[in-house]
Amino acid sequence: MGVAEAAALDDATLVARSRDGDMRAYEQLVRRYQGPMYRLALRIVGSSGDAEDAVQDVFLTAWRRLGQLNDDGAFLGWLYRTTTNQCLNVLRKRKPHADTELDEHESPAPRTRPDRAVEVNAQLDALQAALRGLTPEQRACWVLREVHGRSYDEIAEAIGTTQQSVRGRLARARAQLAEVMAPWR
Numbered sequence: 001m002g003v004a005e006a007a008a009l010d011d012a013t014l015v016a017r018s019r020d021g022d023m024r025a026y027e028q029l030v031r032r033y034q035g036p037m038y039r040l041a042l043r044i045v046g047s048s049g050d051a052e053d054a055v056q057d058v059f060l061t062a063w064r065r066l067g068q069l070n071d072d073g074a075f076l077g078w079l080y081r082t083t084t085n086q087c088l089n090v091l092r093k094r095k096p097h098a099d100t101e102l103d104e105h106e107s108p109a110p111r112t113r114p115d116r117a118v119e120v121n122a123q124l125d126a127l128q129a130a131l132r133g134l135t136p137e138q139r140a141c142w143v144l145r146e147v148h149g150r151s152y153d154e155i156a157e158a159i160g161t162t163q164q165s166v167r168g169r170l171a172r173a174r175a176q177l178a179e180v181m182a183p184w185r
Contacts (some may be wrong), residue, residue, distance in 0.1 A: 012072035019066045026066075030059050033076070036148065037083045043143040044087040046132055054086045061086075080150065081158040084140050088159075091136040123184050130180040138173040141166050 009017075009028070017025035034055060041051035041058075061082060069078055131139055140159060144150040156163045 010073075011075045015066065015069065015072040015075045018063075019069075019072075026063060029075070033079055034059070037079060040080070040083055040143060040148055041087050043131065043147055044084070044136070044140050045090050046128065050090050051087075054090055055083065058083045058086050077154055077157065080144065080148070080154065081160075084144065084158040085160070088136050088140060123181075126181060126184060127177075130177050133180065134173050134176060135169075137161075138169045138176075141169040142173040142177070145170055 009025070011029065011032075014025045014029050018029060037055045037058060038051055041054045042048060045051050045054060058079065062079060069075065131142070134142065137159060141155055144155045144158060145152075150158070152163045152166050155166045159166065
C-alpha cells in the first residue's frame with residue numbers, strides 16, 4: 001500500500017490493516033493524529049517535552065493494544081481517551097510546584113501590527129498561566145471541549161467520569177478562567 005492510498009483510507013480500514021500487521025497503515029494513523037494529540041497534550045501538561053513524551057507513549061501503547069479495540073471506527077475516541085489519561089498521569093507524577101514551560105504558540109500573522117502581536121502574545125501567555133491554575137481534570141475537560149471541540153459524552157469517556165461531572169468541571173474552569181482573564185476583555 002502506497003502513502004497516497006493510505007491517506008485516502010478511513011480510520012476503520014487503517015486500524016483493521018494495522019491490526020493485521022500493516023506498518024504503513026499505522027504510520028498513516030500516526031501522521032493523521034500526532035498533531036492533534038500533541039496539541040491536546042501540550043495544552044494539558046504545559047510542557048513541550050512532556051507533551052512529546054506523552055504522545056510517543058500513547059502511540060506505542062495504541063500499537064501494542066490495537067487488538068483490544070473492539071470497534072475499529074472508535075479509534076479516534078480511544079486515542080483522545082488514552083492521550084488525556086496519559087497527560088493526567090504526567091501531571092500527577094509532577095512535584096507540586098514544578099515549573100512548566102509557556103506554550104510555544106504560533107506568532108501572529110506577519111502582516112499583523114506589532115502592537116497587536118504583542119497584545120495577542122500577552123493574552124496567550126495569560127491564558128496559559130490561567131490554565132495552569134486549573135486542576136488537571138478541569139484543564140483536560142476545558143481543552144477537550146474548547147480547543148478540540150469534543151462532546152460532553154466524549155469528554156466523560158476520555159476522563160472516565162460522568163457527563164454531569166464534566167459539565168461541573170467545565171463550569172468551574174470557565175468561571176475561574178473568566179475571572180483571571182477579565183482584564184483582557
